[in-house]
Amino acid sequence: MSEVELVIQLDRQTPGSLSAKLVLALRHEIESGALRPGDRLPPTRDLAARLGVSRGTVVTAYEQLVAEGYFSSGQGLGTRVNERLTEIHHYVPPVAQSVPSARAAHPAHQQPKPIADLSARPAWRAAWRKAAVSERIGRPMPVEGDPELLYQVSEHLRAMRGTVRSTNDLLVTAGVREGLSLILTALGTTRGRSLVIGFEAEGPASLREVAERHGATAVSLPGDDDGILVDGLPEAVLDAIIITPSFQFPGGGLMPLKRRLELLEWASKRGVMLIEDDFDSEQRYTRAPLPTFATLDDPERGVVATLGSFSATLSFTLAAGFLIVPASIRTMLLPVRRDLGCPVSPILQIALSELLGAGELRRHVARLRRARQRQEVAS
Secondary structure (H helix, E strand, C coil), rough: CCCCCCCCCCCCCCCCCCCHHHHHHHHHHHHHCCCCCCEECCCHHHHHHHHHHCCHHHHHHHHHHHHHHHHHCCCCCEEECCCCCCHCCCCCCCCCCCCCCHHHHHHHCCCCCCCCCHHHHHHHHHHHHHHHCCCCCCEEEEEEECHHHHHHHHHHHHHCCCCCCCCHHHHEECHHHHHHHHHHHHHHHHHHCCCHHHHHHCCCCCHHHHHHHHCEEEEEEECCCCEEEEHCCCCCCEEEEEEEECEECCCCECCCHHHHHHHHHHHHCCEEEEEECCCCHCCCCCCCCCHHHHCCCCCCCCEEEEEEEEECCCCCCCEEEECCCHHHHHHHHHHHHHHCCCCCCCCHHHHHHHHHHHHHHHHHHHHHHHHHHHHHHHH
């Protein structure tokens, strides 16, 4: 498919970074149907010249949309609108195509899967084969998750994120949204009223929607490029705040340590839970990945719950993730998990533990970072 000519204008008069405005403009192009799955995006240098912005502005916007699953990239493929957009974001084109494309009808002409999808590699298939014959399949599995998987996740966090937490601090989830649902269900049963959840003003809409589905009131909180402004937090009751400290939406900035400590102190004094969405943090290539926010928290009496997912690094079609929680929150979550059960199948948990135990996810993340570096050089 040929490159799409983008008709975009960036409003330089309103507050906000140009990269954040470009992200919003590109999302609008997808939602309006101007960009469709499979469309090839202009090289970063070309689009920067057309818009009169720095190349880094375009690179940041492209990376944000790749991480969110709207775009895909790979060596020799450039950047495209993700062909699996319908699976990831339930995208429906505004105008249906009347004639099926020949490429869609003939699998031989389909684009190869992007490098971000580890499920396309032999290591993932090998992990599934081992899981299928594992003796652990027939054993009762704890509701918090397969012990071997929890151990491998703890080792992965230690090796890749500098986050040292016991397996007792981990629970298996079906991804970020399911993990958030578990937390909100548990909170709702203890507060005896509708929850009030704070959000970064431009935070991920999907998590806000989850909170509202649970009957919570969503409150937008003031912030700047470094994240939520602690001095501007409301004195009214907040049950929890959802934050993305390692990837501030929509521009992808980082919350500095000083701000993290201020926010943690504020929340600890008031008994407000901080729910960390650890989105896309491992895929950074311009600097080392940051430890999770949970590393600053007390593992016994803390207030931070970290939502982790394997979607961005393994496959966007995989519904599997984990929670890092202190003992004070874990005791609240386990009764709910026992009542509702764990939605992640035993065979998937075992396959994931095989994959992590073999070091394949770490190697894949390294490949991903190298591919992004090459793409930046080439574009």
